[in-house]
Amino acid sequence: MKSSSIIFLFVVIFSCGFLLRQSEAVNVYCYYASWAAERPDHAKVSGDDLDPNLCTHIFYAFLSLNPEDDGKLSYLDEELDVKLGNIQKVSDLKKINPNLKLLFSVGGASAAPYVFAAIAADETKLANFVKSSEEFLDKYNFDGIDIDWEYPYDKPLLLKMAQALKDRFQPKGRLVTTAVAYNPEDAGYDVKGMNEVFDLINVMSYDFHGAYAGKLGQNAPLYGSSSESSWQQTVLNCNASLWNWRNKGAVPEKLSLGAGFYGHTFKMVDVSQNSPGDAASGPWDKGPYTDNMGTLGYLELCELHKSGTTRWDDEQKVPYMTDGNMWAGFDNEKSLREKIKYIKQEGISGIMIWSIETDDVKGICGGRKWPLLNAINDEIKNKNI
Numbered sequence: 001m002k003s004s005s006i007i008f009l010f011v012v013i014f015s016c017g018f019l020l021r022q023s024e025a026v027n028v029y030c031y032y033a034s035w036a037a038e039r040p041d042h043a044k045v046s047g048d049d050l051d052p053n054l055c056t057h058i059f060y061a062f063l064s065l066n067p068e069d070d071g072k073l074s075y076l077d078e079e080l081d082v083k084l085g086n087i088q089k090v091s092d093l094k095k096i097n098p099n100l101k102l103l104f105s106v107g108g109a110s111a112a113p114y115v116f117a118a119i120a121a122d123e124t125k126l127a128n129f130v131k132s133s134e135e136f137l138d139k140y141n142f143d144g145i146d147i148d149w150e151y152p153y154d155k156p157l158l159l160k161m162a163q164a165l166k167d168r169f170q171p172k173g174r175l176v177t178t179a180v181a182y183n184p185e186d187a188g189y190d191v192k193g194m195n196e197v198f199d200l201i202n203v204m205s206y207d208f209h210g211a212y213a214g215k216l217g218q219n220a221p222l223y224g225s226s227s228e229s230s231w232q233q234t235v236l237n238c239n240a241s242l243w244n245w246r247n248k249g250a251v252p253e254k255l256s257l258g259a260g261f262y263g264h265t266f267k268m269v270d271v272s273q274n275s276p277g278d279a280a281s282g283p284w285d286k287g288p289y290t291d292n293m294g295t296l297g298y299l300e301l302c303e304l305h306k307s308g309t310t311r312w313d314d315e316q317k318v319p320y321m322t323d324g325n326m327w328a329g330f331d332n333e334k335s336l337r338e339k340i341k342y343i344k345q346e347g348i349s350g351i352m353i354w355s356i357e358t359d360d361v362k363g364i365c366g367g368r369k370w371p372l373l374n375a376i377n378d379e380i381k382n383k384n385i
Contacts, residue, residue, distance in 0.1 A: 026343050026380045027350030028373070029202060029256050030055035031105065034062070035077070036357035037086050042364050043289035043299060045357035047089030052097040054373040059146050059177075060090055061105040061355065063136065067118035071125025072132040073106065091140045103175060104136055105146040116149045120157040130164050137174060144175025144199070151187035159190060162197040175199045179352075182208070182241040182258070184248045191248040201250060202352040205241040206260040209276075209329065211267075211283035211294045216276050218329035219264040221316035222338055227277045237316065238339065242348065256352035257343055261359050261372055262290065262297045263321070263330025274322050276313060276329065284326050290358060297358030298372060301328055302365035333375035340379035351376060 036045040050058065064076045075081040094100055107116065119125045133145050145165055152158035158178075165176045177200040181187045194201060209217020224233030224240060234240050238257055245255055265284030268274055283294030287304070290297045301308075301321060308323030310332070318335040321328045331339075336351075343351055356373060363369040378384070 026340060026348075027056040027256070028054065028376060028380070029057045029059065029200070029350055029352040030373075031059045031061050031353060031355045032090070033355040033357055034060060034080060034086055036355075037080055037084070039289050041289075042362050043297075045361050047086045048092065049361060050090065050093060050356070051370055051373070052093035052100045054370060054377055055100065055356070056350070057101040057103060058090060058093070059103045059105040060087060060142075062108045062111070062148065063104045063106050065106060065111065065115045065119060065129070067115055067122075067125060071119040071122065071128040073104075073129065073136055087140055091142065094141060101144070101175065102140075102142040103144040103146045103177060104133075104142055105148050105179070106133075107148040107150070109148075109150050111148075111150070113149065113151060113153070116147070116152065116161065117154055117157050120154075120161040126161065126164055129161070130168050133165060134168055144169065144177060146177040146179065146202070148179040150179075151181055153188050155188055155190040155193070159193045159197055162194075166197050177202060179204055180245075182206070183235055184245050184250075189248070191245065191250050195249065195251055195254060198254065200256060200349060201245070201254050202256045203241055203245055203258050204352075204354070205238040205258040206354065207264070208236040210264050211280055214280055216266050216268065216274070216278050216280050216320075216327050216329070217264070218276055218313065218316055218318050218320065219262070220258070220260050220331060221313070221318050221329075222335070222342060223316055225276060225313075225315050239342070242346065252347045253349055255348050256350050257339060257348055258352045258354065259331055259336060259339055260354055261331070261356060262295050262354075263301055263328040265294055265296050266327045268322070268325045268327050271322070271325050274327060276316070276320065280327065284328070296328060296330075298330065298332075299358055299360050299364065301330060302360055306365075331372070333371055336372055336375050337379040340376055 062076050063073050081087050119129050178198050179202040182205045206220035221237045224237045266280035267282050269279040269281050286293050287296040287300035305323040308321045310319050310321045312319050317338045319332050359370050359372045
């Protein structure tokens with residue numbers, strides 16, 4: 001074989017290998033709930049506690065919207081965000097990892113849906129929203145805006161708001177992203193239109209089962225259970241959620257699979273009947289750090305329920321824990337590795353996490369710090385621990 005042919009063959013092989021590695025790249029989209037900076041004791045997580053090398057993108061949650069204030073963005077908690085410098089602390093993470101992308105997430109579950117609609121429908125308020133968004137990005141050296149509108153039942157208004165941001169941001173390479181319901185049918189999204197205007201669609205593929213249903217159920221199962229109804233199997237799991245979005249026209253390269261660093265918790269009716277689908281009498285109590293009825297952060301589960309028994313649900317590829325009459329369906333290191341394998345297999349953009357500060361950030365439970373985020377990164381790198 002001629003030397004030129006050998007060189008050509010080497011280039012082809014190298015290029016194919018490079019493209020393969022690129023196609024398997026998995027982004028780690030980390031939502032940071034800023035109010036964690038005011039949690040007690042070791043659950044307190046300020047912006048400078050975050051590890052900028054474990055996420056490719058960090059979403060600062062949240063900025064707020066006020067249609068009565070001309071549509072401009074504002075701080076959710078000015079004391080925390082500005083006076084205590086929490087946003088600046090997150091911004092400074094770029095000094096450690098210059099490749100880190102930072103975004104402001106706007107809205108969230110506590111923001112009334114009409115607020116977004118009122119701004120998107122008013123040309124003056126929409127222009128003010130876009131201008132103030134750009135001012136926030138300039139001030140803090142952030143890279144984009146994430147629209148967390150729960151939920152935009154008016155399809156054109158979501159696209160109108162996103163397009164207005166995109167028109168202003170695109171010349172500077174800034175990002176416009178959104179967080180969406182796990183079932184595209186629930187909020188009537190114009191999915192194909194979203195492909196055109198959004199750089200990323202974060203699918204909130206969690207909260208599939210809660211205590212309101214009266215049955216024990218996994219928070220974010222990767223797959224369905226044979227004990228579920230046909231509808232449940234085709235809607236209430238991560239795989240079904242991502243495929244429902246894809247079947248509506250979403251391109252996988254713009255989708256993320258959502259994972260929760262918390263579990264849904266229940267009170268069992270009978271402790272001997274402790275499998276998913278068995279009877280529950282209601283939600284478990286609030287945790288001391290997250291303060292939410294029916295959910296506990298991963299830190300609360302591993303620290304406060306050390307005597308609990310964790311079992312693996314091999315059908316749904318997630319664990320569940322029992323401790324007395326408490327039951328929790330959650331994600332751990334093993335299940336998150338399964339989700340990364342799935343993401344690689346399906347060509348999804350990456351994994352989205354709500355929310356990273358409920359990890360065992362400081363290694364309180366006896367292992368390494370950030371065990372969940374580290375497990376995700378280990379699996380991305382095909383690294384076994």
